[in-house]
Amino acid sequence: MAAASDARSRPAYVASCVATIAFAAVFVLPMYRPQAVPWYYPLEWRWAWEVEPTGLAMDFFGRGVIALMVALPLAAIAYAIGRRIRAIPDRALDLLTAWAITATVFAMIHFGWHLYFRDPVPAPLPEWYVPR
Amino acid sequence: MTPPSIWLDDYATLLVVLHAAASIVLIGACTHHALIVVRYLRGRYPVRLGRIYAATVAGAYLVTFALGLLAYPTFRYHVRALYLDRHAPWASNLFDIKENWAALGLPLVVAMLVLSRLMDPRADRALLRGYAAASFMVTAIVWFAVFSGFVITMTKGV
Numbered sequence: 001m002a003a004a005s006d007a008r009s010r011p012a013y014v015a016s017c018v019a020t021i022a023f024a025a026v027f028v029l030p031m032y033r034p035q036a037v038p039w040y041y042p043l044e045w046r047w048a049w050e051v052e053p054t055g056l057a058m059d060f061f062g063r064g065v066i067a068l069m070v071a072l073p074l075a076a077i078a079y080a081i082g083r084r085i086r087a088i089p090d091r092a093l094d095l096l097t098a099w100a101i102t103a104t105v106f107a108m109i110h111f112g113w114h115l116y117f118r119d120p121v122p123a124p125l126p127e128w129y130v131p132r
Numbered sequence: 133m134t135p136p137s138i139w140l141d142d143y144a145t146l147l148v149v150l151h152a153a154a155s156i157v158l159i160g161a162c163t164h165h166a167l168i169v170v171r172y173l174r175g176r177y178p179v180r181l182g183r184i185y186a187a188t189v190a191g192a193y194l195v196t197f198a199l200g201l202l203a204y205p206t207f208r209y210h211v212r213a214l215y216l217d218r219h220a221p222w223a224s225n226l227f228d229i230k231e232n233w234a235a236l237g238l239p240l241v242v243a244m245l246v247l248s249r250l251m252d253p254r255a256d257r258a259l260l261r262g263y264a265a266a267s268f269m270v271t272a273i274v275w276f277a278v279f280s281g282f283v284i285t286m287t288k289g290v
Contacts (some may be wrong), residue, residue, distance in 0.1 A: 009250035013259055016243030016266075023239045027232075042205035043136045058208050061201070064235050071239060090258035104236050104269065111232040115225045118287040122217035128133045129214060 006027065016095035019075035025104040027067040028110055030059070038062030067110055096132025136209070144290040145208035151199040152281070153169040161277045163190050165244075169264045171251045179253060189270065193241045195208035197234060204217050204231075215288045223287045230273035230280045237273040240266045 008089050038059040039048050048057070082088060140147065165185035168178055207227075216224040244266045251259040 004273040006256070009247065009252075009256065009259060012246050012250050013243070013262055015263070016246060018240070020239040020243060024236055027235060040205070042209055045137075045139065056209060056213055058204065060204070060235070061233060067235075068159040089234050093262060100262075101269070103267055104240065107236055108233050108273075109146055111236075113230050115228045115232070118221075118225050118228075120212075120224045123209070123213035125214065126133060126135075128135055131201050131215065 006087075010088040011079050011085075014082040014088060014096060015075040015079035017100040018078035019071040020100040021103040022074045023067045023071040024107040026070045026106040027063055030063060031110060031114060037066060065121070072102060136234060138205050138209055140202055141185060141206045141210075144181065144210075145202040148196050148207075148285065148290050151196060152285070154192055154196040154199060155278045159198050159274055161185050161188040161192055162267075162274045163284045166267050167212075169267045172260055173264055177191065177254050182253070183248045186245050187221050190241050192247040193237070193270075193274075197238065200231070200234070203290060211288050211290055214271050216284075220287050226280050227284050228282070230277045233273050234277045237270050240270050240273075 029035060034051045036049050036051050037059050038061065039050060039053045039059050040046075040061050041048065041053070041055060041057045043056055047062075048054075053059070162185075165182065165188075168182045170183060171178060172182065212224050216227070244263065247259060247263045247266070251263060253260045253263070254281065
């Protein structure tokens with residue numbers, strides 16, 4: 001029973017760690033080097049694939065979708081490889097755990113550090129504006 | 133001139149209230165789940181309860197996250213661009229930290245759900261260590277996100 005459980009649980013854990021590392025890396029990557037991502041322009045109801053926005057826009061959706069699109073196939077590949085390995089050693093699992101934690105914490109620290117010191121530029125107040 | 137039309141703007145208040153309600157379920161479930169994981173680490177195994185809480189955490193996390201995404205366009209313009217960036221930039225920055233950290237928690241939540249179904253904490257200590265790490269990180273992210281969300285909403289809501 002334990003062996004049958006191992007046959008699925010360990011490969012699933014490897015896939016989870018690979019997905020976590022890939023998601024964190026791809027999600028934070030555009031903050032490091034200019035990279036085109038999908039931006040959503042909420043006032044214009046449109047999407048644009050670009051490096052820098054030309055108006056009020058949000059890249060959060062686009063970065064998340066791209067990170068998922070990279071993480072999910074990599075997780076599937078990792079699961080398939082994991083299933084072919086007879087016994088995934090504890091040491092490999094511990095190493096993957098450490099990498100997954102490091103990738104996530106590194107990305108969190110990066111966002112925290114970068115955004116804490118950001119000086120946001122407010123949008124000009126429109127004529128109709130009444131605080132609500 | 134009239135205010136611009138933004139997707140789901142008319143429902144933004146309702147969405148944020150539901151977002152807050154789901155986050156209350158989430159913070160409770162993930163705290164209980166973390167306490168169950170502590171019991172696993174100490175050699176006691178309420179596995180069924182752990183699975184129920186892991187599923188509750190995953191459901192509540194996804195619902196909370198999705199509701200936040202739906203309200204985000206309205207927040208981005210009416211709250212952040214027109215108010216917070218001008219009068220409370222620290223709250224703008226806190227919001228962006230919160231949303232990015234919450235996104236980074238997504239794969240951990242899915243990993244936790246999958247492992248809760250497949251692993252036997254009595255038999256596999258290596259998986260239990262990873263499971264515990266995911267659980268504690270998710271709990272930390274959720275506590276930070278929920279309380280910073282309350283602070284931001286008290287500063288300026290939709």
